[in-house]
Amino acid sequence: MDEKETAKEIRDRFSDFGVDIPQEEIEERLNKLTSKFKVPMSEARRSVTNYFLKEHNIPRNEFYGSQMETPLVNIKDLVEDGKWVNVKAKVLQIWDNSHESISQVGIVGDPTSTIKFVNWANANLPEVEEGKTYQFRNVVVDEWNGKFQINFNRTSGIEEIDEDIEIGTSSVTVSGAMVDMQSGSGLIKRCPECNRPLSKGACPEHGKVEGVYDLRIKAVLDDGESVHEALLNREMTEYIGDITLDSAKSMASEALDPSVVLEYLKSKLMGKYYTITGPKLDRYVLVESIEQQSRFDENALDELIASAEVV
Ligand SMILES: [Zn+2]
Structure with missing residues (x-):
């Protein structure tokens, strides 16, 4: 031709x-x-x-019609920029989002891996909820800064499925000094409807709402070679911070300032050494266990002696 x-x-x-x-x-x-x-x-x-x-x-799939059935792809195989796929996955996290063009952003996972998703506002799709499993149709793989994500667009479909799936994330263990706590740590308030943390008393989605208190820490751990970001939920924060949600609330109301809780946590935890374990989702290790270590535990001491011998 x-x-x-x-x-x-x-x-x-x-x-x-x-x-x-x-x-x-x-x-x-x-x-x-x-x-x-x-x-x-x-x-x-x-x-x-x-x-x-x-x-x-x-959209390519509309153009090519049935010639090009969108395939159901495992998340670990989502490595081709621009590919249209169907994905069956569970929503693991929905992140704080203040961009008007984005309806929701977070992480989904299937038995093979996890990936970031972006539900664009102009896609006009229903919102998803953490912990639920969905069939995502006609979503597009996108590479950004060497990392892959899936984008939902106006031809995409979201359908909840009554099925729980095991997520294939390997746990990581990191040991290091807590060198920082990011903003959004300490005593925070979440939207009662969507669970998003409030910013200045307002939810990006639902506006001014009566927030629900929660405790969390977004910690930065330095292992001497690189830094790791870790997310401690209420349970982990209460445990390692020797605090409860109730005591944090009374601390805040006595001081008429919720930031005293963050100050307390900083003074108690920062500069100390911890070993954390949990699945790593995008940037954050989701901490499932945390223990404080003395700086010179036996392993570290052995390493120190070994490296001294080399020198
Ligand atoms: Zn909300």
């Missing part, structure tokens, strides 16, 4: 979608690929078609 015929076919197919592309423009692009770059016609056709799909914002 020559350029003219191929260009006409592409043109006709696009006109089905109400897009009028001048035939010469298609021919020119095909010609450049086949003559200048020696690309086979079938490949040139695919490439030029995809160019115009992107240009006119037409």
Whole structure:
């Protein structure tokens, strides 16, 4: 098939979608690929078609129709930028989000791995809830800064499934000094509807609400080589901080200032050494166990002696 015929076919197919592309423009692009770059016609056709799909914002799966059934893909295999996929996954975390263009952002997981998801506001999709499993249809793999995520768009579908799935995340163990606590640590308030932390008494989704108190720590641990971010939930914070939610609340109300809880936690925990274990989701280790260590425990001492001998 020559350029003219191929260009006409592409043109006709696009006109089905109400897009009028001048035939010469298609021919020119095909010609450049086949003559200048020696690309086979079938490949040139695919490439030029995809160019115009992107240009006119037409979802590939709609364009190709049943020729291209969206495949159900395991999360660990989501490594191809621009690929349209179906994913069956459980929502593990929904993050704080203050971008108006984003409805929800967080982490989903399946038995093979976990991945970040972005539910764009203009996709007009229902919101998902942490801990529930969904079938996500027609979502697009996107690479950003060398990391993969899935984006939901207006052709995507979200369907809750009554099924609990095991998440395949390997636990990590990190030992290091707690060198920082990030903002959003300490005594916080969450939205009673969606659980998001409130910012200045307001939920990004539900506006001014009567918040529900919670305790958490977003800690930074330095193991001497790199830093690790760790998220301690209420249970872990109460345990390691030797505090309860109730005592934190009375501390705050006596001082008329909730930030005293963070100050207390900082003075108690920072600069000390901890070993934490838990699954790592994106940036954060979700701490499932935490223990304080003395700086020179036996292992560290052995290492020190070993390295001294080398020198
Ligand atoms: Zn809310």
